[in-house]
Amino acid sequence: MAHPKFILSISCKQSLSNSHILDILRVCSSQVFTLLLMAKQYYATSSLVIGYALCSSLLAIINKYAVTKFGYPALLTALQYLTSAGGVWILGKLGFLCHDPFNLENAKKFAPAAIVFYLAIFTNTNLLYHANVDTFIVFRSLTPLLVAIADTAFRKQPCPSKLTFLSLVVILGGAVGYVITDSAFSLTAYSWALAYLVIITTEMVYIKHIVTNLGLNTWGFVLYNNLLSLMMAPFFWFLTGEYKSLFTAIESRGERWFQVDAFVAVALSCVFGLLISFFGFATRKAISATAFTVTGVVNKFLTVAINVLIWDKHSSPFGLICLLFTIAGGVLYQQSVTKKGITAPQHEPESSEQTKDDNEGIELDEEKQSLVPTSKSSNA
Template identity: 75%
Template sequence: MPPQKQYTTPVVVIGYALCSSLLAIINKYAITQFNYPGLLTALQYLSSSLSVFLLSKLGFLHHDPFTISTAKKFFPAALVFYLAIFTNTNLLRHANVDTFIVFRSLTPLLVAIADSLFRNQPLPSNFTFLSLLLILASAFGYVATDSAFTLTAYSWAFAYLVTITTEMVYIKHMVMNLGLNTWGFVFYNNFLSLMMAPFFWFLTGENVQVFHALGSGSGNLFDLTAFVAVSLSCVFGLLISFFGFAARKAVSATAFTVTGVVNKFLTVAINVTIWDKHASPVGLICLLFTIVGGVLYQQSVTGPRDALPSVAMQADIEIGIGDKDDLEGEKLRKG
């Protein structure tokens, strides 16, 4: 068993924030250069699951072994995760990054409500609720000056809003109750998503496009620029898998979601620099208020086991079977 490792909350939150901010731009660039969203995400799942498997074999990390019983329990969460990534990628395919940001910014308020309704978390305080409303209002103001919306883009945006809200709450529930370590969650999530990819590949008809591109030698399948873009998206996909699950263990679902929203500042800064379609200066001012709302946000009061000061649960699980039993006993004591 590898030595025990502690991941402090600031480290995992900063890691998640950087990956979350850069991944949106990288995925937008990748889908622009490699216009096959299903194949792109499948390559991300393949690289992440294969990397975890190989690094585990080489002794650099430890992940829980794959079992059918655990896979069955985890499958619903993996399905929600896949749908969230699927709708996210198609949203970036049909809309600009601004549209992605505003719908991503809507999630904290919905997650806070879902947390309270389905996970028995306390309702946000008045101050917290006002900060979430500020994020929401500012995000709407940010895109109010952007008229580049289409019905297709809005349809994918709405689907993304529904799936990402469900994913944020349901995955949090799985993280806190299934008893896998961080890399175990990364492996199960990506491997099961990879298994689902062919179904959606044929469902959307993307397989026809790919086979046509292979037969005709078109479609940038073997273009060097596309290769670099896809490779970067795969690397950051692996990194955000780790930091994402680690952050989910360290903070509440709503705080985790707000972290992703606030740190879209870097995404917008890069977006303004490299893309010609973005909001006006008034929209950028609204973005600053979105960030202010995130700074004002304070995590809702939770129980001591929910508001872990560090990602200690991963270390607890990695110690051994006895610690897993202790965790299960703690869950039973909490009811």
């Protein structure tokens, strides 16, 4: 018969062995669960970045295609506002997002921002109607130059550093080279481009400070911006006389007034305008500010590449080189301002680049907008 102490020793060893195995299993299961969560987060973040990149890089091209096929810039922007405002309201009712309720007091305070936003989208759409996507990108990339001048002249900000000044010279040189070599130069197109440039600069320098004090969340921002812009749309529709052209076209075409390709182009433009609001907001929350900026730069190159590949509505080879120089100057400008923000944090709240990044991150519009999650409405 075995000694009691011997039996107790064996029992203790078995108990310790089982306990050790359970601990190992717990650790392994915990690690597996952590890895699964990391993988899930990685794929979710990757999906958001890819979605934002596709929406941002394709939006200007889709808008160009839509306004070319449709032919009515003011009505197109009104449909985009309707889609974005309606989409936010419906998704809010379904519980997919939370937005501030619409009230008259906030609407009055938000009105100046909405007017500038509408003018930015209106001039942007007319620019795309009369010029190619490359021209739009060049003038969009010129905004840091005017923002820096406005900050120094009107807001008493310090003069740009040497690196910032160099980047602005590169941007200006690329833009001038592009304009000189633009074979499709049109006074009408460049008039819209200059109007867009002035308005978008005004938006970046001043309007953000108006909007920040309202305390709206991002989707409330989108709702107010697009709904107020939708209310202003009929005024511009009649002011430009576009309604006459539309009614004439409907009467002349008779039963063939509806064209499938134009309908698809407009629908894509409206849907992508709403999608960039979502992906722009979600991506900015999911990744760092630096990564978001890099993604925005890559998107511009993607826009240029896609625009060259799909059709002939682009600039000459030398014009494309000038365009790439302009974008490169924008990258250098972002780097110089980021470095300045790190070395002199006391000026960070007044940084024009911060204003620029915030506006572009809210435009969904990306380009818009792009005063909504995207630089620019959702639609710019």
